[in-house]
Each structure stands twice: as structure tokens, then as C-alpha cells.
Amino acid sequence: MSVMGKSVRRIEDVPLITGKGRFVDDVRAPGVLHGAFLRSSQAHAKIQRIDATAAKAMPGVHAVLLLDDILPVMTRRRMMGGNRSGKLPETLIPTALAEDEVCFAGQPIALVIADSRYLAEDAAERIEVDYEPLPAVSDCRRGIGESSPSVQTAIKSNLITSYDVGYGDVEAAFKNATHVFGDTFSQHRGGGHSIEGRGMLVEYSSGSFTVWASTQKPHDLYQMLVDLLELDENQLRVITPDVGGGFGPKLIVYPEDIALAAAAKLLKRSVKWTEDRREHFLGAIQERDQYWTMEIATDSEGLILGLRGKLLHDLGAYAYQDVNLPYNSATSVSGPYIVPAYAMTVEVGLTNKVPVSSVRGAGYPQPAFVMERLMDRIARELGLDRAEVRRRNIIPVDQMPYEKPLKARSGAAIVYDSGDYLACQAEILAVADWDGFPARQAAARKDGRYIGIGMANAVKGTGRGPFESGMVRISASGRISIYTGATAMGQGLATALAQICADQFGVEADDVTVVAGDTAMIPLGLGGFASRQLVTAGSSVLLASRATATKAKTLAGHILGVAAEDLEIVQGDVKIIAAKQLVVDKKKPQSISLGELSRILRGAPGYAFPEGLEPGLEATFHFRTDALAYANATHVVEVEVDPEIGEVKILRYIALQDSGRLINPVIVDGQVHGGIAHGISNALFEWMGYDENAQPVTTTFAEYLLPTAMEIPPFETLYKESPSPINPLGVKGAGEVGTIPVTAAIASAIEDALTPFGVRVLHAPINPEQLLEMIEEGSKKQRPS
Amino acid sequence: MTLHNIKLTVNGLPVEAAVDDRLTLADFLRHQLNLTGTHIGCEHGVCGACTILVDNVSARSCLMLAVQTDGLAVRTVEGLQATDGTLHPLQAAFRDNHGLQCGYCTPGMLMTLVEFLGENPQPSAADVREAISGNLCRCTGYQRIVESALDAAKRLNEQEP
Numbered sequence: 039m040s041v042m043g044k045s046v047r048r049i050e051d052v053p054l055i056t057g058k059g060r061f062v063d064d065v066r067a068p069g070v071l072h073g074a075f076l077r078s079s080q081a082h083a084k085i086q087r088i089d090a091t092a093a094k095a096m097p098g099v100h101a102v103l104l105l106d107d108i109l110p111v112m113t114r115r116r117m118m119g120g121n122r123s124g125k126l127p128e129t130l131i132p133t134a135l136a137e138d139e140v141c142f143a144g145q146p147i148a149l150v151i152a153d154s155r156y157l158a159e160d161a162a163e164r165i166e167v168d169y170e171p172l173p174a175v176s177d178c179r180r181g182i183g184e185s186s187p188s189v190q191t192a193i194k195s196n197l198i199t200s201y202d203v204g205y206g207d208v209e210a211a212f213k214n215a216t217h218v219f220g221d222t223f224s225q226h227r228g229g230g231h232s233i234e235g236r237g238m239l240v241e242y243s244s245g246s247f248t249v250w251a252s253t254q255k256p257h258d259l260y261q262m263l264v265d266l267l268e269l270d271e272n273q274l275r276v277i278t279p280d281v282g283g284g285f286g287p288k289l290i291v292y293p294e295d296i297a298l299a300a301a302a303k304l305l306k307r308s309v310k311w312t313e314d315r316r317e318h319f320l321g322a323i324q325e326r327d328q329y330w331t332m333e334i335a336t337d338s339e340g341l342i343l344g345l346r347g348k349l350l351h352d353l354g355a356y357a358y359q360d361v362n363l364p365y366n367s368a369t370s371v372s373g374p375y376i377v378p379a380y381a382m383t384v385e386v387g388l389t390n391k392v393p394v395s396s397v398r399g400a401g402y403p404q405p406a407f408v409m410e411r412l413m414d415r416i417a418r419e420l421g422l423d424r425a426e427v428r429r430r431n432i433i434p435v436d437q438m439p440y441e442k443p444l445k446a447r448s449g450a451a452i453v454y455d456s457g458d459y460l461a462c463q464a465e466i467l468a469v470a471d472w473d474g475f476p477a478r479q480a481a482a483r484k485d486g487r488y489i490g491i492g493m494a495n496a497v498k499g500t501g502r503g504p505f506e507s508g509m510v511r512i513s514a515s516g517r518i519s520i521y522t523g524a525t526a527m528g529q530g531l532a533t534a535l536a537q538i539c540a541d542q543f544g545v546e547a548d549d550v551t552v553v554a555g556d557t558a559m560i561p562l563g564l565g566g567f568a569s570r571q572l573v574t575a576g577s578s579v580l581l582a583s584r585a586t587a588t589k590a591k592t593l594a595g596h597i598l599g600v601a602a603e604d605l606e607i608v609q610g611d612v613k614i615i616a617a618k619q620l621v622v623d624k625k626k627p628q629s630i631s632l633g634e635l636s637r638i639l640r641g642a643p644g645y646a647f648p649e650g651l652e653p654g655l656e657a658t659f660h661f662r663t664d665a666l667a668y669a670n671a672t673h674v675v676e677v678e679v680d681p682e683i684g685e686v687k688i689l690r691y692i693a694l695q696d697s698g699r700l701i702n703p704v705i706v707d708g709q710v711h712g713g714i715a716h717g718i719s720n721a722l723f724e725w726m727g728y729d730e731n732a733q734p735v736t737t738t739f740a741e742y743l744l745p746t747a748m749e750i751p752p753f754e755t756l757y758k759e760s761p762s763p764i765n766p767l768g769v770k771g772a773g774e775v776g777t778i779p780v781t782a783a784i785a786s787a788i789e790d791a792l793t794p795f796g797v798r799v800l801h802a803p804i805n806p807e808q809l810l811e812m813i814e815e816g817s818k819k820q821r822p823s
Numbered sequence: 824m825t826l827h828n829i830k831l832t833v834n835g836l837p838v839e840a841a842v843d844d845r846l847t848l849a850d851f852l853r854h855q856l857n858l859t860g861t862h863i864g865c866e867h868g869v870c871g872a873c874t875i876l877v878d879n880v881s882a883r884s885c886l887m888l889a890v891q892t893d894g895l896a897v898r899t900v901e902g903l904q905a906t907d908g909t910l911h912p913l914q915a916a917f918r919d920n921h922g923l924q925c926g927y928c929t930p931g932m933l934m935t936l937v938e939f940l941g942e943n944p945q946p947s948a949a950d951v952r953e954a955i956s957g958n959l960c961r962c963t964g965y966q967r968i969v970e971s972a973l974d975a976a977k978r979l980n981e982q983e984p
């Protein structure tokens with residue numbers, strides 16, 4: 039019985055529900071010292087003097103380290119990674135601890151190492167820093183202006199790069215259009231806020247280092263540490279323990295990580311740092327700040343002729359990795375629709391805020407918001423149903439695979455590989471009774487209730503390459519293990535990979551052990567981001583499992599004296615298929631265990647195994663891909679708005695997702711739920727506040743609203759399975775897709791509910807005060823004066 | 824730093840320890856007793872990941888000091904499973920209903936719900952949502968946690984003679 043496509047129970051769960059999970063702060067290391075960072079209290083300042091005398095004199099304090107203290111054990115001053123193109127100013131790449139200028143509040147300045155975390159934090163408070171405040175940039179739009187102060191004194195213009203993306207004759211499209219509509223849109227930033235923060239333990243033992251890190255990219259961390267700390271590859275091992283959620287921030291190698299590892303090398307001691315929530319607000323990357331000015335051209339029927347505009351992306355104060363989010367945004371704005379001509383100018387600006395990188399959705403929710411809002415605008419202006427406008431513009435299934443005249447970051451063409459967007463939309467609209475809603479709405483209005491329905495579509499490229507590693511190995515005991523560079527941070531990766539592998543050996547998922555993100559067990563890997571792991575690591579594990587099974591059958595055939603095709607693997611034994619034998623010779627063995635085969639292939643001195651078989655009952659694959667597998671979703675939401683207080687209540691939330699073939703439907707459903715919740719949170723709650731001097735004003739969960747079970751509604755979820763033709767499993771990613779259309783769908787529903795007031799939702803998060811303002815303005819306009 | 828001697832029970836077992844006066848209960852459990860199932864998500868009393876039971880009442884162990892538990896009975900997630908290894912009905916329900924993803928919020932959810940289901944054997948979904956409204960989860964969107972809790976209530980009721 040195949041375990042593929044079944045909602046088997048997760049193999050991860052028992053330790054996690056019994057308190058036996060092992061997260062980074064749970065790992066014990068004898069003699070470990072504890073780190074605490076002194077962070078900048080200023081958004082922008084010159085550091086004139088640092089006096090750590092009092093801190094250093096405190097009992098239990100081993101060191102107070104500044105940048106100059108750790109540089110002797112490092113190969114270079116700046117970290118790497120954020121400037122592969124070499125086009126950005128060098129000082130955008132951070133140093134592990136601040137130089138004499140700090141550029142965002144929260145930037146690490148000094149690292150205290152002490153006997154306990156309590157002592158380290160006490161000592162950090164005793165360090166004296168004299169700042170000479172410099173003007174700070176809080177709003178990216180003003181920051182790129184000529185007269186704006188610089189975010190970094192070394193960088194003259196805060197507009198660090200701009201480029202054009204597009205195709206087709208946009209001028210002509212707009213000239214020939216019947217209608218042209220324009221709007222400006224924005225989304226504000228939020229954080230990743232995994233409930234477990236960042237953290238790292240560096241164990242030191244006679245010149246070697248074992249790093250335990252709550253990371254989405256262990257191999258990146260490994261390579262960066264090998265390079266920056268000048269280590270032999272065999273002096274370092276990075277292990278990923280249980281990770282309490284990722285959502286983007288943990289895919290960065292941070293200044294804190296480098297400073298901590300450098301401290302271990304310098305002091306020749308094991309050291310550990312566990313981020314607290316305030317530090318997550320102050321130091322972990324954030325995302326979504328984008329400002330879009332857009333125009334769309336259509337014919338008289340609402341068919342899109344062209345799209346153009348400008349996107350300004352706020353990068354924060356440094357580039358922690360390649361600046362690729364705005365490119366993702368600019369190349370994905372058309373979503374599931376046919377846009378014949380397109381021209382965008384992309385600008386990237388700096389602010390004195392926490393650096394920006396991917397948070398679940400990674401540059402996709404903003405363009406989805408923009409495009410879907412424009413679709414609603416067309417519908418409203420032309421007096422068409424919102425679903426009908428979409429229907430007219432959607433890429434039909436007979437045009438799949440559909441090539442957009444744009445290139446992905448890899449340089450490969452953007453090709454939507456599969457999916458029936460129209461059927462997805464039709465199915466969910468039927469479930470939602472979209473057509474019956476106006477009657478329900480009219481009835482509610484008679485009762486004085488403002489209810490509305492909204493919808494949004496989304497397409498997301500998943501499974502980013504160039505590869506992911508997957509090794510399958512069978513031990514002498516017959517136990518099957520998978521090793522991969524993909525990382526598990528709660529998505530159920532281990533279970534899904536185990537299912538793929540178990541299927542080839544006729545066993546259950548929990549008969550397979552999965553080790554993810556341990557650099558000593560698998561040399562290469564990219565990690566967990568961009569909804570990529572099932573596509574990439576899953577494919578590698580499938581290929582490696584097949585190859586290992588074939589090897590087992592070849593050897594078993596040799597031993598049992600039958601052809602490999604006459605064998606099957608059942609519950610860990612390689613057996614002669616009963617139907618393949620006319621006469622069963624009872625004296626001859628009929629099967630051989632995988633453990634036995636493994637022992638033979640490990641080799642015994644002087645004993646041969648068959649020609650042509652490589653040693654080891656194992657295989658390793660690095661499934662290579664540059665193309666992306668495009669998943670799609672349509673969401674429909676019903677809301678009720680209280681016009682007296684501006685409160686939005688979600689009455690019904692339905693999502694339909696096509697993530698290709700489902701290996702474990704319940705796990706995918708969990709991903710979709712989490713994705714939608716994150717989207718609702720972005721749409722209505724999360725707002726990372728900064729004042730006009732770029733001082734963060736929301737640095738606790740009391741000030742920053744992360745929704746609870748009271749705010750998040752139950753979800754109805756539907757699935758379509760269009761297998762992706764570009765990977766052997768036919769799968770597409772799931773983790774981020776659920777987030778992307780949410781803000782757009784909710785905005786659509788709110789506008790619909792507030793049609794009598796003519797409210798237009800162009801900015802997110804949507805908060806009650808702004809809604810109230812718009813409602814008041816709307817009612818004024820309505821009143822005949 | 825002043826050390827205090829405290830005597831308490833943790834998951835039914837007697838514990839005697841010398842603790843610093845400012846040591847939080849969460850750090851005491853995690854780092855002194857090595858009961859690392861109790862997690863810390865905010866250290867300021869909002870996320871609920873550190874929820875435990877003190878004399879059968881739920882409490883945030885990040886907001887309590889270890890010295891405050893002198894003479895009291897503390898129960899953590901490690902104390903839920905029966906000694907023969909049988910999962911607590913809540914644990915089994917979370918497992919069977921995909922009530923967890925990363926598992927980081929889970930111990931706090933479980934301990935909150937142990938108390939809640941003890942007092943509310945037949946809750947509605949809305950009741951459960953209210954009960955866990957002091958526990959943040961970033962992974963699940965809460966729905967399967969709610970379903971797990973409702974399933975656990977059923978299992979607990981069936982267990983009663």
C-alpha cells in the first residue's frame with residue numbers, strides 16, 4: 039500500500055508534544071558562556087566613544103567585544119552575500135558589529151560574553167556609548183528626494199538602484215486604450231515573528247566548532263563561517279535542531295551570528311545567544327514596505343491592454359542578502375492575467391530601519407494587492423462583475439504552459455508550467471455562492487448591516503533552484519535514512535520526504551529517519567525558503583530512493599539467482615514476486631533483507647560484490663532546476679464592517695489552492711491555514727511602527743498585534759491538483775501561496791461592504807481609524823450640501 | 824545575588840533547589856531542571872508559550888520567579904504523558920488532528936487546555952478559541968488547534984467512567 043497522497047500522521051510530532059523536542063536553546067553544552075548584545079538606541083548616529091570599563095569589571099564577565107576586537111580572527115571586515123552583483127555601495131554590506139556609525143535602532147554595537155545570560159545583559163547595560171545623533175530617514179519616499187539626509191554618511195543618495203522591467207509597446211497600448219485607470223498603493227512592513235526567535239550555540243572543542251542554529255539556511259551559514267573565520271571545512275559542523283518557525287527572517291546570516299562565532303574563536307570557548315522578542319523586533323529582517331504608482335489600460339470590454347508604473351522598495355539600512363525582492367514583485371504583478379504590454383520602473387531606497395528581506399510571501403503579496411485592486415477598479419468603472427473582469431483576462435488552460443516575456447532571477451524564462459486558473463475561480467465562486475451574494479447583501483443592509491464579499495487570485499513561482507540535496511542510505515540494521523540540505527521548520531518536511539522514500543521500499547513513513555540541515559551528513563544544500571523544499575528536496579529524495587531500491591534489487595537478484603525485474607521490496611525485504619515463479623524451490627531463499635544487502639555493500643575485506651555495483655546501499659541526488667513550478671490560488675472572503683467604529687469582522691473565508699500533486703493533504707492544508715492567517719494578519723493587524731525619526735515604536739507583543747484565535751476565523755479550503763510537468767513528483771510549493779491573495783481579497787470585500795460610502799482601500803494594513811476617516815469622508819460626499 | 828532554598832514538586836516529584844532571587848520560573852525549569860519542554864516566546868507575558876500549571880492553575884512561567892513556587896506543585900508538558908508512555912488525550916488529539924506544526928507554541932497550548940478542559944468538559948469551538956486567546960501561534964492559523972481541543976474533550980469524556 040502506497041503512502042503517497044495520504045494524510046499520514048507526522049513523524050515529527052511525538053517529541054514535540056511530550057516536551058522532548060530539541061530547539062537551539064534546549065541544547066546543553068558544558069561550560070558554555072552566554073552572549074548579550076548592546077544595540078544602538080539611535081536610528082542614525084556617529085559613535086564618539088564607547089566605555090566598557092565598568093562592564094568589563096563586573097564579576098562573571100569574560101569579554102566585551104567591539105568590531106576591532108573580533109576582526110583579528112576574521113578574514114575580512116564586511117560580511118558577504120548581499121552584493122553578488124557588485125553594483126551596490128560596499129557599505130551596504132554590514133559588519134558583524136557596528137563601525138563608528140550606526141544606521142538603525144537595534145544595530146548590534148558590542149557583544150558581552152559572561153557566565154550567564156543574566157550577567158551578560160546586566161553588563162551590556164553598563165556599557166557607556168556617546169552618540170552624536172545624525173538626521174534619520176524614516177519614510178522611503180522622502181528619503182530618495184534630493185534634499186533628504188543620507189541613511190549612511192558614506193552613501194550620498196538613498197536611491198541606491200533603479201532599473202526597468204517590461205516588454206511590449208506600452209505607449210501604443212495606452213494610446214489605443216478606451217480606459218486608463220491609475221492609483222497609488224502601499225503596504226507597510228511587518229516581521230516574521232516565529233514564536234521561537236533566532237538563536238545560536240557555538241560549541242568549541244580543541245580548535246573545532248559545532249554550531250547549532252535556528253536557521254533556514256544551515257549550509258549558507260556554514261560556508262559563510264568557513265570563509266569569514268578562515269576555517270578548514272572539517273573544523274566546522276552546522277546542525278539545525280528543531281526550528282520553532284521560520285517565515286523568512288531565519289534565512290539570513292546575521293551580524294549577530296558572525297559576531298558570536300568570532301567570539302568563540304577568539305575566546306576558545308563555547309558561546310550561546312538566544313534572541314528575545316524585543317531583539318526580534320529590533321534586529322530580525324522585516325518586509326512589505328513598497329509604494330506603487332500604477333496605471334492600467336483596457337479596451338471597452340475591460341480587456342487589459344497595458345500596465346505601467348513605478349515601484350519603490352524600502353530596503354532598510356543594509357543589504358543582508360541580494361536585493362531580489364523588488365524584482366520578484368515587478369515580474370509577478372500580472373499574476374494569472376494576460377497583460378500584453380508592460381513597463382515598470384523599480385527603485386530601491388534606503389531608510390534608517392531594520393534591513394528588509396523575505397517574510398512569508400517574499401515580494402508577492404504586494405503586487406497581488408496592486409493587480410487585484412486594479413481588477414476591482416476596472417469592474418467598478420465599467421459596471422462589470424468583479425469575477426467577470428477576471429474571467430475575461432485570465433490565462434486560459436489551453437495556453438499552458440504560458441511563457442511570460444520576462445526572465446526569472448535565474449535568467450530562465452518565466453513559464454507558468456500548468457494550472458487551470460479559470461476552473462479554480464469558477465469552482466470557488468460556486469462554493470461561495472458569489473452570484474447569490476448581492477441578495478444577501480441587500481437583505482443585510484435592510485437590517486443596517488454592512489457586509490461585503492471579495493475575491494483575489496494569485497500565482498506563485500515555487501521550488502527555487504538551482505538544486506537541493508537528497509541522500510538515501512540504508513544501514514546494516516535495515517533502517518532507512520534520508521539526509522538533505524533542505525531544512526525543517528515546522529512544515530512537516532520530514533514526514534513528506536519520508537513518505538516519498540517509504541513508497542519505494544514498501545514501508546511506512548515512520549520507518550524512515552530524516553536528518554535535515556546537518557552539514558556533516560550532507561555536504562551541499564540551500565535550505566528552506568521560497569516554498570521550494572518539496573519540489574527540490576522531494577524530487578532528489580524520490581530519485582535517490584529509486585536508485586537505492588534499484589541497487590538493492592540488482593544485488594538481491596544476483597544473490598537469489600533471479601532477474602532484478604522479478605523482485606519487489608515489501609516491508610524492508612527484497613522478495614521474489616510470487617507470480618514470477620512457476621515452481622517455488624523451497625530450499626532456495628525467497629527473499630533477503632535490506633539490512634543484509636547493506637552489510638554486503640559496505641564491503642568485507644577480500645569478499646567481492648557484483649561487478650558494476652558501487653559500494654554502499656545508498657544514493658545521492660541533487661535535483662537541478664532553474665524553472666519554477668507555479669502554484670495558484672483563489673480566495674473568497676465575506677466581511678462585515680461596523681461603520682461606527684471601523685471594525686472589520688471576517689464572516690467566511692474560503693481558499694482554493696492548486697499546489698500540484700499532494701503528497702500529504704493534511705500537511706498542505708496546515709500550510710494553507712498558516713499562510714492565510716499570516717495574510718489576514720498583514721491585512722488587518724500587523725504594523726511595525728516607526729516614528730518620524732525612525733525610532734521603532736512597536737517592540738513588544740502588547741504594542742504589535744499578532745492575531746489570536748479570536749481574530750483568525752475558521753477556514754474552508756479546497757484543492758485542485760494540476761501536476762507540475764517540471765519535476766518528477768508533479769508537486770508545487772505550498773507554504774507561501776496561501777498568504778499572497780489575502781490582503782487583496784479582504785480589501786475587495788471591505789470596499790464591497792462600504793460601497794455606499796465609496797470607500798477605496800489602497801493601503802495595508804487596513805486599520806479602523808483609516809477606515810473610519812474614509813467612511814466619514816464618504817458620507818459627507820453623499821450628503822447633499 | 825542572593826540564593827534561596829526552595830522545595831516544591833514538579834510533575835509530582837519532589838525538588839529541592841537553591842535559586843537566585845531573580846531567576847524566572849521558566850529559566851529555572853529549563854536550565855536548572857533541564858525541563859526544556861516549556862518554551863519562551865516573548866519573555867513579557869503575552870505569547871503564552873511558557874504556560875505551565877502551578878497548583879493546577881495556569882501561569883506564565885516567564886513572569887513568575889522560581890522562589891515564588893516554594894511549597895507549590897508545578898506541572899509542565901513533561902508531566903502529561905502517563906508513566907507507561909501513553910499520551911495524554913490532549914497530546915494524542917493534537918497528533919491526530921495536525922494540531923501543531925513547528926511545535927514551539929504547543930506545550931503552552933497543551934497546558935492552557937489541560938486547565939480549560941478540566942473546567943469545561945463540553946466546550947464549543949468559540950469557547951476553545953477564547954480559552955487559547957492568550958496563546959500565540961504563528962504556524963497553524965489556530966483552526967486545527969481548535970479541532971484538536973474539541974477532539975480531546977471528546978476523548979476525555981469517554982475516559983470518564
Ligand code: FES
Pocket residue numbers: 862863864865866867868869870871872873874883884885886
Ligand atoms: S514567554 Fe511567557 S508569555 Fe511569552
Ligand code: FES
Pocket residue numbers: 233282283528923924925926927928929959960961962963
Ligand atoms: S505550531 Fe509553530 S507556533 Fe504554533
